[in-house]
Amino acid sequence: MISKNKIKFINSLKLKKNRDINNLFIIEGTKIYFELINQKKYKLIDAYCTDTWVKKNNTNTDYNLVTDNELKKISNQKNPEGILAIVEKTEPKIDKHKILNSFSIVLDDIQDPGNLGTIIRTADWFGIENIFCSLNSVDVFNPKVIQATKGSIFRVNVFYVDLFEFLKEYNKKIKFYAAFLDGENIYKTKFDKKGILIFGNESKGISKKVSEFKIDKIKIPNFSNKKEKAESLNISISTAIFLSEILNN
Secondary structure (H helix, E strand, C coil): CCCHHHHHHHHHCCCHHHHHHHCEEEEECHHHHHHHHCCCCCEEEEEEECHHHHHHCCCCCCCEECCHHHHHHHCCCCCCCCEEEEEECCCCCCCHHHHHCCEEEEECCCCCHHHHHHHHHHHHHCCCCEEEEECCCCCCCCHHHHHHHCCHHHCCEEEEECHHHHHHHHECCECEEEEEEEEEEHHHCCCCCCEEEEECECCCECCCCHHHCCCEEEECCCCCCCCCCCCCCCHHHHHHHHHHHHHCC
16 A cells, blocks of 8 residues: 555656655666666665565565556556666766776767667666766656666766866867767777767757867768668667777777
8 A cells, every 4th residue: 555645755756856856766667676676876765566566576675565556656657567666866976087098978968868768778788887968968867768778777877067067177188079960981980999979969969069179070871872861860879889889999
């Protein structure tokens, strides 16, 4: 049984302002729940699961038993998997040595939750530990972002910074790379073993302020021979292609 006040509180965490006030966020699903249990970065506060889920899964953590109907009242999904948990937010620390000796991703005003979640998952796959987002980017603790990470949120650090000041600090120390339609062919580019990979807003691209820095412009060529072709690639797809080429150099 779950109280009306608790249902109201959990649903309030679907809004960024309430996540910030309470320093909490929501996760859902069996895989991501066990990813949470097996890591030390974030602290589990409460878990809510159905009797059916409990019988199918072994968990040594405390939980609150709820009905399917009660779970639907707090879930962000149309078809909940049977488990929802409240987690305490953690502020990661910036490791300047790591930034200067590896590749990091910078996202300039990215807005789509699915894109950010997929980029985090992609970064995890390619071993990228740090992502730096502009202050106006979508919140990493948005339920849709968390869901799209498929658990990679627990292994990738996401920071929100003043991008101009952040890039200013590393300008001339390591190379900046970014996707541009008029850039050098990515398949003919020799990348360094360290650097910062910048991606802009889904519709506006990289902001004027960020583009003032010296950036190596790189493009992913369009191989279609058709008269009418796609204008651009999805940002998360572009990220995957860039990381694959960078790490294959």
